[in-house]
Amino acid sequence: xxxxxxxxVGRPNVGKSTLFNRIAGRRLAIxxxxxxxxxxxxxxxxxxxxxxxxxxxxxxxxxxxDFLQQxxxxxxxxxxxxxxxxxxxxxxxAGLHPLDLDVAGILRRTxxxxxxxxxxxxxxxxxxGAEFFALGFGEPVLVSAEHALNLGELLDKTVASLPAxxxxxxxxxxxxxxIGRPNVGKSSVLNAVLGxxxxxxxxxxxxxxxxxxxxxxFQGENYILIDTAGIRRKARSGxxxxxxxxxxxxxxxxxSDVTLVVFDAGDFLTEQxxxxxxxxxxxxxxxxxxxxxxxxxxxxxxxxxxxxxRLYTEMAFLRYAPFLFIxxxxxxxxxxxxxxxxxxxxxxxxRVPTGRLNQVLREAVDNYHPPSRKGKQLKIxxxxxxxxxxxxxxxxxxxxxxxxxxxRRFLENTFRExxxxxxxxxxxxxxxxxxxxxxx
Ligand code: GDP
Ligand code: GDP
Numbered sequence: 290x291x292x293x294x295x296x297x298v299g300r301p302n303v304g305k306s307t308l309f310n311r312i313a314g315r316r317l318a319i320x321x322x323x324x325x326x327x328x329x330x331x332x333x334x335x336x337x338x339x340x341x342x343x344x345x346x347x348x349x350x351x352x353x354x355d356f357l358q359q360x361x362x363x364x365x366x367x368x369x370x371x372x373x374x375x376x377x378x379x380x381x382x383a384g385l386h387p388l389d390l391d392v393a394g395i396l397r398r399t400x401x402x403x404x405x406x407x408x409x410x411x412x413x414x415x416x417x418g419a420e421f422f423a424l425g426f427g428e429p430v431l432v433s434a435e436h437a438l439n440l441g442e443l444l445d446k447t448v449a450s451l452p453a454x455x456x457x458x459x460x461x462x463x464x465x466x467x468i469g470r471p472n473v474g475k476s477s478v479l480n481a482v483l484g485x486x487x488x489x490x491x492x493x494x495x496x497x498x499x500x501x502x503x504x505x506x507f508q509g510e511n512y513i514l515i516d517t518a519g520i521r522r523k524a525r526s527g528x529x530x531x532x533x534x535x536x537x538x539x540x541x542x543x544x545s546d547v548t549l550v551v552f553d554a555g556d557f558l559t560e561q562x563x564x565x566x567x568x569x570x571x572x573x574x575x576x577x578x579x580x581x582x583x584x585x586x587x588x589x590x591x592x593x594x595x596x597x598x599r600l601y602t603e604m605a606f607l608r609y610a611p612f613l614f615i616x617x618x619x620x621x622x623x624x625x626x627x628x629x630x631x632x633x634x635x636x637x638x639x640r641v642p643t644g645r646l647n648q649v650l651r652e653a654v655d656n657y658h659p660p661s662r663k664g665k666q667l668k669i670x671x672x673x674x675x676x677x678x679x680x681x682x683x684x685x686x687x688x689x690x691x692x693x694x695x696x697r698r699f700l701e702n703t704f705r706e707x708x709x710x711x712x713x714x715x716x717x718x719x720x721x722x723x724x725x726x727x728x729x
Pocket of ligand 2: 469470471472473474475476477478581582583584585615616617618619
């Protein structure tokens with residue numbers, strides 16, 4: 290199931306980030322806000338009128354402030370290549386700007402649905418926004434991102450422009466995405482995996498508009514490799530390339546069950562690596578980390594230890610993810626990748642029987658009582674696993690506000706210790722029980 294992508298595009302300072310945050314911040318629009326990842330949000334999963342989509346903020350990127358015209362066009366081009374619907378934002382207070390016309394020119398050539406958004410209309414007046422008809426996208430939607438005015442109409446128009454929900458692609462197959470910065474070796478890993486003796490690649494490769502998919506069998510099970518590296522386009526600036534690779538990764542991860550995150554051992558961990566690695570975690574997909582080009586690294590034992598420590602301290606949110614030191618070039622440990630994928634898929638789909646879950650919960654609570662806050666005692670009544678892929682557990686309590694972050698972490702660690710859940714995010718939600726009187 291692939292969620293469509295809606296990109297917010299426009300010249301700097303028109304209010305793209307403000308609009309993004311407004312939509313992301315709407316209670317209705319937020320789906321599964323996951324704590325623990327510290328980075329600027331580049332995208333958010335949004336929902337409106339039962340349609341889900343990914344909202345991407347092109348302004349959230351670290352593009353240089355003194356924009357060259359060319360860079361803007363490039364940013365716009367990359368964004369629209371990946372998007373299904375474009376929100377083209379202009380500044381209603383500043384009026385029509387020459388750069389708006391440049392962006393419009395690019396957008397028009399793509400043939401993608403474009404919704405023209407005139408922002409900063411804090412006070413509505415008839416006739417406002419008329420000058421923007423010149424951009425050629427018809428009647429604009431007038432909004433104030435800052436004051437959250439008219440966003441409903443904008444979202445209505447947005448979901449109306451989304452492509453029809455597609456069909457589920459081969460639901461029986463495990464979908465595996467390979468993501469990572471450019472040049473870390475994604476294509477090489479892909480080829481190495483498919484070149485393995487026991488891997489039977491289907492003679493008829495499937496394709497989607499997003500990426501090239503390769504169906505194959507391994508130990509009697511069906512898989513689909515989603516190859517984000519297979520399609521290459523040239524991007525000139527480093528920022529644009531980074532942005533482009535993240536968007537591409539987003540779409541692939543969204544379709545996947547398991548994501549292989551590839552790093553280049555020679556570079557250790559870059560900021561960009563960490564950003565990319567956070568994507569499957571946030572989206573609730575299983576993860577296996579691959580530290581590639583291990584053949585280039587000297588003094589391997591020591592380096593492996595250092596690497597491991599660094600992975601765990603700098604990406605604490607991914608402690609559950611297994612990792613392998615591999616070389617796509619020499620084939621070192623490449624044979625371990627699919628068995629690892631198999632293992633984490635099981636965990637991703639693991640369902641713990643309710644009795645067992647509650648037994649472990651009771652033991653945990655007995656060993657370490659929930660601390661009280663402001664004189665109030667948190668009471669945890671019982672747990673239910675409401676979902677798999679990823680495993681999602683509801684804990685029914687007297688008052689969710691009494692839950693401290695550290696206690697949540699303690700419970701998550703306990704569940705992981707007792708049940709495994711290796712490689713998969715684990716979602717724990719505290720719910721208020723329709724409680725008996727003494728709990729109120
Ligand atoms: P971006 O560069 O396109 O992402 O623009 P930002 O979201 O950073 O906004 C640029 C400036 O416009 C900021 O100072 C915002 O506070 C302001 N701004 C954004 N939306 C509105 C709005 O609806 N009304 C007004 N008056 N100002 C806004
Ligand atoms: P992608 O952009 O992430 O798909 O990266 P590629 O698979 O195209 O690889 C980028 C470069 O790294 C190419 O020159 C590869 O030959 C090289 N490379 C990939 N894997 C390895 C490896 O395990 N060891 C070494 N030494 N080079 C590698």
